[in-house]
Amino acid sequence: MSEQLEIVRQGDDSFLTTRVDSVVNWGRKYSFFLYPFVTACCGMEFMAVAGPRYDLDRFGAALPRFSPRQADLLMVVGTISHRQAPILKKVYDQMAEPKWVIAFGACTCSGGPYNNYSTVQGIDTIVPVDIYIPGCPPRPEAVLDGILKLQAKVQRSPGWNRPRHRETRDLELTIVEKPVA
Numbered sequence: 001m002s003e004q005l006e007i008v009r010q011g012d013d014s015f016l017t018t019r020v021d022s023v024v025n026w027g028r029k030y031s032f033f034l035y036p037f038v039t040a041c042c043g044m045e046f047m048a049v050a051g052p053r054y055d056l057d058r059f060g061a062a063l064p065r066f067s068p069r070q071a072d073l074l075m076v077v078g079t080i081s082h083r084q085a086p087i088l089k090k091v092y093d094q095m096a097e098p099k100w101v102i103a104f105g106a107c108t109c110s111g112g113p114y115n116n117y118s119t120v121q122g123i124d125t126i127v128p129v130d131i132y133i134p135g136c137p138p139r140p141e142a143v144l145d146g147i148l149k150l151q152a153k154v155q156r157s158p159g160w161n162r163p164r165h166r167e168t169r170d171l172e173l174t175i176v177e178k179p180v181a
Contacts, residue, residue: 061147
């Protein structure tokens with residue numbers, strides 16, 4: 001016992017060393033500010049996950065921001081039509097780095113049962129996606145698992161000041177916006 005006290009007095013074990021990336025990523029993984037982009041029936045499941053029974057607050061993702069400039073997690077919930085695609089891309093572009101995207105539901109991930117001309121067959125053709133949560137609608141447990149996987153991805157991301165996503169101009173689907181008359 002007296003040996004341990006002597007070591008602490010001398011300062012051998014009384015300080016902590018770590019990398020800045022680890023500390024910054026640890027803080028980021030527990031402080032997501034999400035922007036809910038809710039368009040369809042998966043919105044009910046999203047509300048259930050945000051409610052008191054499943055409580056997203058335990059995972060650091062409780063405060064939704066309805067301004068993309070204040071959010072760092074874009075949760076795309078529901079079917080995205082080609083008419084909504086430019087709006088989704090604009091919201092994504094307005095978010096500051098680092099930013100993450102979760103595709104919530106079968107329609108968002110792959111178009112779901114809607115294989116037609118008006119539905120985007122997966123939002124990864126518009127914006128880069130970090131986590132896919134399949135299901136029609138996905139269970140709240142699956143959503144919580146997706147949040148945990150995103151936290152693990154954020155914790156092991158390489159540099160805290162390097163851009164993570166490829167440019168949106170390199171994605172497959174070209175977005176054509178009509179000029180405002």
